[in-house]
Amino acid sequence: MKNLTQEDRAFALLQRRGMVRLSEFREQNITAATLSRMIGKGLLLRLGRGLYQLADADLDAHHTLAEAAKLVPKGVICLVSALAYHDLTDTIPARIWMAIGSKDRRPSIASIPMKFVRFRGKLLQSGVEEHLIEGVPVRIFSPAKTVVDLFRYRQSEGRRYKNSPGLNLAIEGLREAIRKRKASPSQIAVFAEDAGVWKIMRPYLETVMSDA
Numbered sequence: 001m002k003n004l005t006q007e008d009r010a011f012a013l014l015q016r017r018g019m020v021r022l023s024e025f026r027e028q029n030i031t032a033a034t035l036s037r038m039i040g041k042g043l044l045l046r047l048g049r050g051l052y053q054l055a056d057a058d059l060d061a062h063h064t065l066a067e068a069a070k071l072v073p074k075g076v077i078c079l080v081s082a083l084a085y086h087d088l089t090d091t092i093p094a095r096i097w098m099a100i101g102s103k104d105r106r107p108s109i110a111s112i113p114m115k116f117v118r119f120r121g122k123l124l125q126s127g128v129e130e131h132l133i134e135g136v137p138v139r140i141f142s143p144a145k146t147v148v149d150l151f152r153y154r155q156s157e158g159r160r161y162k163n164s165p166g167l168n169l170a171i172e173g174l175r176e177a178i179r180k181r182k183a184s185p186s187q188i189a190v191f192a193e194d195a196g197v198w199k200i201m202r203p204y205l206e207t208v209m210s211d212a
Contacts, residue, residue, distance in 0.1 A: 051070055
């Protein structure tokens with residue numbers, strides 16, 4: 001590796017990680033000037049501020065989720081975006097929904113449309129799965145956790161629920177999660193109890209189960 005040029009090392013790093021932030025290049029002593037030359041040669045794409053990918057990389061259908069995960073490593077893909085990833089809705093989100101901590105600084109992202117929602121404590125840590133998209137580890141809430149979160153954010157009024165996905169999407173997600181066996185009633189019940197929405201969800205779950 002010592003005999004490799006900065007360009008060679010940058011190329012190898014991008015092959016391993018899929019997308020690389022400028023700070024990660026700097027950790028490997030790869031300069032911004034090297035990246036600029038690679039962009040000029042058509043070898044590299046600048047996806048957004050401080051985020052890069054090989055120009056000939058194969059793009060996954062969920063490319064923007066990987067991009068969001070690189071830009072906000074501590075965030076978790078949630079609500080409508082998680083529902084769509086798990087193939088539990090026909091709705092195509094116009095933006096990436098991402099959960100962050102209740103006291104985290106709200107990221108300023110201009111390259112892709114994002115909607116941040118704040119989850120407190122255990123609600124941010126539980127039900128998190130890690131999926132590899134274009135070589136990037138992406139944190140996404142599980143189907144059961146996602147359905148419960150949609151019921152938590154079902155209301156359309158109040159500051160907490162501004163731009164809520166709504167109840168209809170929550171019901172659709174619940175129905176599809178059970179029908180496609182991506183979540184069991186017991187899994188959903190556990191997350192609903194922890195989130196304090198079990199009494200609200202129980203009648204809907206019973207109806208879905210009776211129709212199954």
